[in-house]
Amino acid sequence: MPYQNENHASSEPIDPEEPKTPFEKFLFHQRRAMEETGKALEALLPEGFKEHGAEASREFIKGFRVLVDAAITEIEKAVEEEDDEDKPSTTGKTKVKVEVD
Numbered sequence: 030m031p032y033q034n035e036n037h038a039s040s041e042p043i044d045p046e047e048p049k050t051p052f053e054k055f056l057f058h059q060r061r062a063m064e065e066t067g068k069a070l071e072a073l074l075p076e077g078f079k080e081h082g083a084e085a086s087r088e089f090i091k092g093f094r095v096l097v098d099a100a101i102t103e104i105e106k107a108v109e110e111e112d113d114e115d116k117p118s119t120t121g122k123t124k125v126k127v128e129v130d
Contacts, residue, residue, distance in 0.1 A: 048054040071079070 048057045074082075
């Protein structure tokens with residue numbers, strides 16, 4: 030169902046819930062304005078710029094993924110070492126290794 034103003038009828042469909050209050054209508058138009066501004070700016074950029082920009086974004090994300098994965102690995106190692114230090118050292122089921130200072 031299109032949104033209709035007293036002064037202007039738009040053929041643009043709106044969200045499933047039609048804005049009811051003046052503030053909701055204002056927000057609807059502001060969101061649409063931002064969407065159209067984004068499309069206008071995108072239309073100004075050459076296709077090559079868009080392609081390389083998208084690839085740069087993917088590489089940027091991959092770089093951070095490497096850092097996060099490495100941090101997770103190091104944290105897991107530290108947790109395992111901490112767990113190993115908390116357990117008594119054993120040489121079998123019935124024998125316990127005792128460290129003497």
